[in-house]
Amino acid sequence: MAAVYRVEGLTKTYGSGAGIVHALRGVDLTIEEGTMAVLLGSSGSGKSTLLNILGGLDTATAGQVLFYDLDLTACNEDQLTEYRRQSVGFVFQFYNLIASLTARENVALITEIAENPLDPAEALRLVGLEARLDHFPSQLSGGEQQRVAIARAIAKQPRVLLCDEPTGALDSATGTRVLAAIEEVNKALGTTSLVITHNAVIADMADEVILFGDGQIAGRRRNKARKPVTELRW
Amino acid sequence: MIAPHSMLTRKLFRDLWRLRAQSFAIALVIAAGVGMAVMSFGMIRSLEATREAYYDRYRFADIFAPLKRAPESVMAEVRAIDGISVAESRVSAGAILDIPGIVEPVAARVLALPPEGQPSLNRLVLRSGRLPEPGRPDEAVASEAFAVAARLALGDTFTTLLYGKQVELRLVGTVLSPEYVYAVPPGQLFPDNRRFGILWMNREPLAAMLDLTDAFDEAMVRLEPGTSEAEVIRRLDLLLEPYGGGGAYGRDEQISNRFVTNEISQLRTTVEILPPIFLGVAAFLLNIVLARLVDTEREVIGLMKAFGYRRRDVMRHYAGLALLLSTGGMVLGAVLGTWLGRELSTLYQRFFTFPFLEFRAGVDVYLVSAGVTLAAVLAGSALAVRRAARLAPAEAMRPPLPPDFSGRLVAVASRLGPDEPTRMILRGLLRRPLRSCLTVAGLALALGLYIASASATDNVERMIDLIFGKSQRADIIVSFAEARDEGALYSLSRLPGVIRVEPFRATAARLIAAQHEEREGLSSADAGANLRRLIDINGALVEPPPAGAILSRRLAEQLEVGPGDIVRAEVTEGDRPVLDIPVMGVIESPIGSSATIDRAVLNRLLIEGRSISGAYLLVDDNQLPALYAALKGTPFVANVTSFAATVQSLRDTIAQNMGIVTMFNTGFACLIVVGVVYNSARISLAERARDLASLRVLGFRRAETAFVLLGELAILVLASLPLGILFGIGLSRYITQRYSTAGDGHADLYTIPFGMNASTMADGVLIVGAAAAITALVIRTRVDRLDLIRALKTRE
Structure with a gap:
């Protein structure tokens, strides 16, 4: 199976001199195609920094990140924009929907600029929102908003789906529905998915669990079998 | 009101520092308003005081x-x-x-x-x-x-x-x-x-x-x-x-004295029009800036209230910010107004020869200007301050709901926008219709202000064209000391360089109708004349009727007569005949008030032969020196007016003065445009930062992202253009009308026609467009520098 990401010696520091902060301290990592991976760690462990660099939102201080053959660490800002545009789907803790666009339009926002998109309605159906197409974010619950965000992320049929604490702002029942949507997408479209969380329970839904601590990978494990999201409780 | 050492005061000054660019833009607009008020009121005061003392x-x-x-x-x-x-x-x-x-x-x-x-x-x-x-x-x-x-x-x-x-x-x-x-x-x-x-x-x-x-x-x-x-x-x-x-x-x-009075009246018109525009715009800008501040500080306000700060403390805090923010503008305006006033009094010295003319505004002018500004500032900030005061602590500490875009007006936009970014723009505009309208109004005011001010030159050019191009086309007017026989024309025609001679007859008279009485001349017109023709304000030729007189509108109004009425003319020259003259027509005439009668008819009325009071000459420019020399030695000539020189000196004078005024007003219009566009864009950017960052994260390019913000501005600017042009035309018309009828009802010196050029409007559009574009470019660099990660980590 081909590697989607190959990360070598990835380092990220903020500040300088005595005030220097090491967010990442030489991370090595490979993620294979179609994997559902969960990055587990406490807050401040560096997992979001890694995700941001993988997603082309941030740049590394040292080390290399290859996305297939594309060296992300060598890309300038415009090249990173193109990379995000073509290949990456994002889901964030606070949804980041455009308040002035309906659910369908939020998705269409992406399908308009994607090369091989799903139909927006189809993407929303995948996350169980076929009945809420023409609602504005202000008319949707938090869970529904997050599912729109997932539909928006997968509608371009990205090669990777990066989710940063997608359930962080949601209660357990709603969070489960959101994770189910991510699981469904991973299964149905085969999209490589990385989910960041500090919630250990969520790790059970993954093929692979990467434990993060103090800017380094503290451990990795493969689940023998992925636990269906519907069985997760926290 | 502001305790110097309290933490709130510190916050106040830090907020002010954080908002410094927007505050500065608002302060400039306030300064323009205060400056205009101080200059105009001060100049009126100085002119009146100087005149009184001098007299x-x-x-x-x-x-x-x-x-x-x-x-x-x-x-x-x-x-x-x-x-x-x-x-x-x-x-x-x-x-x-x-x-x-x-x-x-x-x-x-x-x-x-x-x-x-x-x-x-x-x-x-x-x-x-x-x-x-x-x-x-x-x-x-x-x-x-x-x-x-x-x-x-x-x-x-x-x-x-x-x-x-x-x-x-x-x-x-x-x-x-x-x-x-x-x-x-x-x-x-x-x-x-x-x-x-x-x-x-x-x-x-x-x-x-x-x-x-x-x-x-x-x-x-x-x-x-x-x-x-x-x-x-x-x-x-x-x-x-x-x-x-x-x-x-x-x-x-x-x-x-009439000209001095007229000038004072024109200054009053300036005070009536300009400062209110500036203060209105400043109030609007304050409103949007403070409203945004209150929005972003919901949690802070909640916290303040939770800690026990009272409603009035919160109100005081935000009102204090507005006042502090305007203080700079007021001080700047007072300095600017005093400087402009001094410049203006120097300019006046060129036309009005007072032995002394010192610009002295007086403390009350500064105080009144400051008071009016404070009122405008408080009015502008009232809504935002009230909203801050009303926020319940618990509500204030909860994040606000996502803005609601489900309104009907907003839904209309879904049918209009061809794509999602365009829809974002349209819905953003329609969700806050009042703010959008006020922004458009602010920009339209700026454009109108420029157009109205710059068109003053067009109007005067039009007047010069009407008077010297269409009506008074002689090179030289020669007046005699006393009326002479038409035979004098022959002597004139034989002078060197004279190409054409046309006679005129004019006499002083008192015109009486019922209880009204005006001292006014009766002047002649000849049908088919070339060098002096009777025209109306639109430049249309009016032929003298075979009997009776044509009156200017103003004279007719003063006498309260119309066509068909009889005016009694008591001639104050010669045999002083008293004539009953029927009014045959009333025209809007560009200069002065007049009663015009066919020359032969006037001669008959005056019971005289073919007497003339002078003549209009068309001359060969090359022979002017010889002609002037001859005229200087012609005994029956009492007065010689040369129009070639007059028109030139008139044009120079106007170009010089209008140039200065137009320059000031162009600057003021740019101030408003920059103030409005910059503040609107900054607020819009602040409100949309998350959306814009999200777009960037989702793979939208920088230009595509900037389109959402700048597209909104572009629509506002475009919408303001036709309105601004209309407003400019209206304002120009109003000002010409006020200037022509200003004062005590005796300002019958001239009627300024309305003659706006298309190029003036185009200049205005270009200036507003350029000011908006430059401001937009500044804002665009901020869109390019959006912090993507931070925008995603913060809650709405």
Whole structure:
């Protein structure tokens, strides 16, 4: 199976001199195609920094990140924009929907600029929102908003789906529905998915669990079998 | 109100620092408003105070009573009229001067000085040299502006053609007179100091030349306080009627004073229009900036209240911010206004010759301007401050719901937008319709302000074109001292360089209809004439009717007559006939008020042969020097007006002054545009930062992302353009109307036509567009520098 990401010696520091902060301290990592991976760690462990660099939102201080053959660490800002545009789907803790666009339009926002998109309605159906197409974010619950965000992320049929604490702002029942949507997408479209969380329970839904601590990978494990999201409780 | 050491005060100053760019933009707009108010009010104050002091100190007459000829003994009867404190007689005449270095004949008004030197009324301010010595027939003093413009030095002599007699006069001094603060040649609007001057010489020699020894042709009086001017005028008219008088008038009709009054009225118009625009815009900007601040500080407000800060503390805090923010603008405005006022008073000194004109606004002008500004600032911030005060602590600490876009108005936009970013723009605009409208209104005001201001030049150009291009097309007007037989035309036509000669007849008269009475001339027009034609304000030719008179609208209004009515004309010249003249038509005429009659008809009415008062000449430019030389030596010519020179000097004067005013107003309009666009864009950016960052994260390119923000601005600017043009046209029309009818109802000096050029509108659009584009570029760099990660980590 081909590697989607190959990360070598990835380092990220903020500040300088005595005030220097090491967010990442030489991370090595490979993620294979179609994997559902969960990055587990406490807050401040560096997992979001890694995700941001993988997603082309941030740049590394040292080390290399290859996305297939594309060296992300060598890309300038415009090249990173193109990379995000073509290949990456994002889901964030606070949804980041455009308040002035309906659910369908939020998705269409992406399908308009994607090369091989799903139909927006189809993407929303995948996350169980076929009945809420023409609602504005202000008319949707938090869970529904997050599912729109997932539909928006997968509608371009990205090669990777990066989710940063997608359930962080949601209660357990709603969070489960959101994770189910991510699981469904991973299964149905085969999209490589990385989910960041500090919630250990969520790790059970993954093929692979990467434990993060103090800017380094503290451990990795493969689940023998992925636990269906519907069985997760926290 | 603001405790210096409290934490809230610290917050206040830090907020102010954080908002410094927006605060600065608002402060500039406030400064423009305050500056205009201080300048205009201060200038009105200074002009009025200066005029009053000048008139008082130099004893400007209250009433002028011109007449033909009266023996000096009549003055005793004048002095006997109740309510007159001082009365003085004098003699005066028009003259033509041959000034070395000036080819064209120079027109002059020559006034007599009494034997004791200084007259008791309309005393002179000696600026250099001395007054003529008693008994010297050849000495004269001249108005200072004329001496400077004509490059006359003390001791210079020049030939004066006075009542058909040539005399050599020597300049012994220069003076100013309260009677000639604004020295405008007869029948014209702007001073022409090089070609029109005022001279004073000893009475005895002047009277001898005018055949007025022991007689006078004008009486002037000053009234005792509390005296009815109208009553004194009535009695003077009765008394002087047998001597060719009967047309006494007060200061309100004295030409120089009228121009000063007119100028003050125009300044008042400026104060009425401009400062309110600026303060209105400033209030709007404050409103949007504070509203946004309150939005972003919901949690802070909740926290303050949770800690026990009272409602009024919160209100005080945000109102304090607004006030602090405007203080800079007010101080800047006061400084700017004072500076502009000083510049303006320097400019005025070129037209209005006061012995002193110092710009003194007075503390109350500053206080009132500050008070009005504070009111505008508080009004502008009231909504936001109230919202801050009303936020319940718990509600304030919860994040606000995502803005609601489900309204019906907003839904309309979904059908309009071709793609999602366009829909974002349209919905953003429609969700806050009031703010969008106010932004458009602010920009439209700026554009309108520029257009109205710049079009003043167009209007005056149009007036020049109407008067000198369509109506008054002669190169030279020659007036005779007294009406002559038409045969004089032959002499004129034989002068060197004269291509065409057309005669005119004009006579002074009192026009009476019911209780209304106006001193106005009757002038002639010839059907088919080429050099002088009767036209209306639209430039349409009006042929003189075969009977009766055409009146200007203003004269008709003053007399309250219309076509078909009869006006009684008491001619104040010659045999002084009294004529009943039917009004055949009323036209809007560009200059002055007038009654025009076909020349042959006028001759018949005056029971005279084919008499003429002068002629219009079309001449060959190459032979002008020879023609001028010949005219200077033609005895029956009392006055020569050369229009080639007049139009040029008029254009120069206007270009110079309008240039300065337009420059100021262009700057002010740009200030508003930058203030409005910058603040709107900053607020929009703040509100949309998350959306824009999300777009960038989702793979939208920088230009695509900036499109959402700048597209919104572009729509607002585009929407403002037609409105701004309409507003500019309206404002220009209003100002021309106000300027033409300003003052005391006697501002019948001229009617400014409305003549806006398309290029002026285009310039306005370009200037507003450029100011908006530059501001947008500045904002765009901020869109490019959005912090993507932070935007995603923060809650809405």
